[in-house]
Amino acid sequence: MEITIKTNSKEETLSLGELIASYSFIGEIITLSGDLGAGKTTLTKGIGKRLGVKEEINSPTFNILKCYFSSSLPLYHIDAYRLEDIPSENKNIGLEEVIEGDGVAIIEWPKFIEEFINFDEVLNIVITINENNEREFKISSKNTKFNELFNKLKEEY
DSSP states (O other), rough: EEEEEEEOHHHHHHHHHHHTTTOOOOOOOEEEEEEESSSSSHHHHHHHHHHHHOOOOOTTTTSSSEOOOOOSSOOOEOOOOOGSOGGGGGGSSSSSHTTTSEEEEEHHHHHGGGGGGGGSSSEEEEEEGGGGOOOOEEOOSSSSGGHHHHHHHHHHH
């Protein structure tokens, strides 16, 4: 399954995140790829808002992981950017437990921790910045658990 969606503002990106979160489930993994400033954290804020996260969501670049437990499902926000040059054996900092945990795991820069991710099971989102501040979201998954979400995305967009 695959769909491409375009947004033209931060508000539209937040709304897309909220729609995605409407179909979230325990053990869900969402990977977010795209250049710096593409909208990965903005999309995550929309997801968190819909889940009911009460805290301010911001990029976990310097922390690597931020956990939000005030929502209907725990939200684990991972930014693997700083793990790029770390050997695999030194990346074992407990990320597997979070990724395979009891909530929703959102992973920015998944290519840097791909040894912990089964890409056949995730909702993969690649964000591209186009002209006039437009964002293009290429959303794909092989996991049938996302079928309802894809049906709704096709309806809405």
